[in-house]
Amino acid sequence: MIAIALQVAAGAVALSLLFNGYRLLKGPALGDRIVALDTMVINVIAVIVLIGMMGDTATYFEAALLLAMVGFVSTIAYCKFLLRGDIIE
Amino acid sequence: MNGVMDIAIAALILLGGGFVLIGSWGLVRLPSTMERLHGPTKATTLGLGALLLASMLYFQAKLGIWSVHEVLISLFLFITAPISANMIAKVHLHRLRIGAITEPDSIAGPPPRPGEDGAWATYEAPEQKTQASTANT
Numbered sequence: 001m002i003a004i005a006l007q008v009a010a011g012a013v014a015l016s017l018l019f020n021g022y023r024l025l026k027g028p029a030l031g032d033r034i035v036a037l038d039t040m041v042i043n044v045i046a047v048i049v050l051i052g053m054m055g056d057t058a059t060y061f062e063a064a065l066l067l068a069m070v071g072f073v074s075t076i077a078y079c080k081f082l083l084r085g086d087i088i089e
Numbered sequence: 090m091n092g093v094m095d096i097a098i099a100a101l102i103l104l105g106g107g108f109v110l111i112g113s114w115g116l117v118r119l120p121s122t123m124e125r126l127h128g129p130t131k132a133t134t135l136g137l138g139a140l141l142l143a144s145m146l147y148f149q150a151k152l153g154i155w156s157v158h159e160v161l162i163s164l165f166l167f168i169t170a171p172i173s174a175n176m177i178a179k180v181h182l183h184r185l186r187i188g189a190i191t192e193p194d195s196i197a198g199p200p201p202r203p204g205e206d207g208a209w210a211t212y213e214a215p216e217q218k219t220q221a222s223t224a225n226t
Contacts, residue, residue, distance in 0.1 A: 001099045002095060002098055002099050002102070002147070004099075005098075005099035005102040006102060008102075008103060008106060009102045009103060009107075009140070010106060012106035012107060012109060012110040013106060013109050013110070015110060016109050016110045016112065016113030016114070016133075017113075019117045021114060022117055023117055027117035028191075029119050029181065029184065030182070030184060031122045031177050031181040032125060034180065035116065035122075035129055035177055036116065038177075039113060039116060039129035042109075042129070042133050042134065042137055042166070043109060043133070045137060045166075046105070046109055046136070046137050046164065047138050049137075049140050049141060050140070052139075053143070053144050053147050055111065056151065058148055058152075058158070059158060060206075061156070063156075064162055065158065065162050065165070067125075068165050068166055068169075069165065072169040072172075072173060075173045075176070075177075076172070076173060076176055077172050078174035079173070079177060080176070082183075082184070083176075083179060083180055083183055
């Protein structure tokens with residue numbers, strides 16, 4: 001049962017990555033593209049967690065944690081650059 | 090691994106996948122940028138929280154040990170998601186003010202004005218006599 005649930009969830013996450021890609025390519029305002037990139041990072045963390053459960057290994061969690069941190073910092077840096085024209089003033 | 094744990098883990102995985110999908114669907118479907126912010130920052134974060142809870146229970150049932158990595162990741166995400174949403178909303182408001190956004194308004198219209206002859210707090214210049222602004226002088 002868990003194997004079927006894992007496959008359904010992997011399909012859902014893959015579909016949502018496609019949705020994010022659509023918004024990233026089209027999204028009229030710049031804010032939309034930043035939101036799409038931020039959501040993509042979160043979805044990739046979901047993919048990593050699902051792969052970890054499928055393969056029965058707890059090896060990937062450090063990668064997920066690092067990716068969460070890098071995604072947050074890059075979103076904030078990009079927003080700061082757009083707001084002030086500079087990241088560290 | 091007994092039956093109840095099995096059902097609980099499968100239900101949490103399905104719930105997480107569903108919420109992640111709903112968040113991205115909202116990102117595609119909703120009409121304006123301010124509304125599109127809601128999908129990812131709330132639904133997707135909640136869905137990933139459910140997935141991480143499922144993973145924690147799964148490895149507890151499989152290996153018999155509690156792992157704390159998932160708590161770290163979900164705590165970090167739950168703390169930082171509102172901050173990044175706030176920054177993106179600020180970017181949107183500032184670009185709206187300088188006229189860089191030509192997108193037509195949605196049914197809900199633009200965000201309501203803050204009050205009589207006031208501006209958004211993010212538009213105002215920092216006050217001169219605070220500690221933070223005297224640091225550079």
